[in-house]
Amino acid sequence: MLNNFIVAEVHGRVGVIRLNRPESLNALCDELMDQMGAALQRFDQDPGIGCVVLIGGDSAFAAGADIAAMKDFEYMDAYLGDYVTRNWECVRTFRKPIIAAVSGYALGGGCELAMACDFIIAGDDAVFGQPEIKVGILPGAGGTQRLPRFIGKAKAMALCLTGKTMSAAEAEAAGLVAWVVARDSLGDEVLAVARRIAGYSLPVAMMIKECVNRAFDAPLSEGLLFERRMFHAAFALSDQKEGMAAFLEKRKPEFQHR
Numbered sequence: 375m376l377n378n379f380i381v382a383e384v385h386g387r388v389g390v391i392r393l394n395r396p397e398s399l400n401a402l403c404d405e406l407m408d409q410m411g412a413a414l415q416r417f418d419q420d421p422g423i424g425c426v427v428l429i430g431g432d433s434a435f436a437a438g439a440d441i442a443a444m445k446d447f448e449y450m451d452a453y454l455g456d457y458v459t460r461n462w463e464c465v466r467t468f469r470k471p472i473i474a475a476v477s478g479y480a481l482g483g484g485c486e487l488a489m490a491c492d493f494i495i496a497g498d499d500a501v502f503g504q505p506e507i508k509v510g511i512l513p514g515a516g517g518t519q520r521l522p523r524f525i526g527k528a529k530a531m532a533l534c535l536t537g538k539t540m541s542a543a544e545a546e547a548a549g550l551v552a553w554v555v556a557r558d559s560l561g562d563e564v565l566a567v568a569r570r571i572a573g574y575s576l577p578v579a580m581m582i583k584e585c586v587n588r589a590f591d592a593p594l595s596e597g598l599l600f601e602r603r604m605f606h607a608a609f610a611l612s613d614q615k616e617g618m619a620a621f622l623e624k625r626k627p628e629f630q631h632r
């Protein structure tokens with residue numbers, strides 16, 4: 375029988391994916407990640423979706439990769455199975471904006487999953503960390519690469535080497551999360567942000583996402599050139615004509631997402 379490890383819902387132009395394995399604090403087993411990947415693919419192909427929210431439960435966004443599932447892994451299980459690849463890369467390659475809404479623990483693979491999204495909004499109870507070292511392993515889904523880009527080498531190195539955690543307030547101060555909200559209003563607040571993004575022109579939002587990501591993948595000169603070309607391309611959009619006309623006519627724009 376298939377476990378329902380995620381719940382996918384549509385709220386207007388926002389797709390919400392809720393991680394739903396509370397008995398193990400949303401430990402990220404392959405089945406859960408496969409289901410999440412399939413939901414992302416559906417939202418990607420649905421022209422009615424302009425932004426996605428990835429949210430966990432009250433006590434955990436996700437407490438990491440499933441330790442019980444990994445415990446007896448051999449090298450060849452991980453290598454031949456391409457562990458943490460098939461069903462993880464779909465987050466990195468997802469083209470529409472995706473927000474991680476983190477309440478409770480975001481540890482190990484959970485922290486990595488949140489960082490793979492475009493930005494994180496955290497409840498004031500959120501706890502972030504890369505404690506893999508405590509279970510005799512290291513981060514394997516981008517933790518050693520993304521965390522230093524967010525919070526700098528000293529803090530990233532300290533978190534990964536000590537296994538210590540970081541509170542929501544510390545994570546906000548360090549630049550890991552975009553902002554922190556009261557835990558009880560996290561879902562509503564994130565949905566409001568996602569609705570706002572989804573109300574803008576989808577191709578423009580996608581272009582912005584590509585440009586910002588370029589800042590991490592390319593030297594400044596290449597990133598600037600990429601941005602300029604995207605900027606030029608935006609003049610091919612009917613949404614650009616509508617957005618500017620609406621501003622000058624002092625009315626709300628009606629974007630067609632084209």
Ligand code: CO8
Nearest residue numbers: 398399401402437438439440441442458481482483514515
């Ligand atoms: N995997 C499997 N089960 C887990 C995990 C996990 N990561 N985390 C918690 N659980 C289970 C517990 O075993 C427990 O199950 P049961 O009730 O059957 O005993 C249940 O969830 C509740 O957990 P606790 O009783 O431990 O709850 P506490 O409130 O006492 O503690 C903690 C919460 C501090 C979060 C604690 O559960 C903990 O330390 N969890 C492990 C955190 C961790 O080490 N994460 C890193 C895992 S390794 C990893 O992520 C590698 C990343 C590689 C790439 C990503 C691949 C997916």
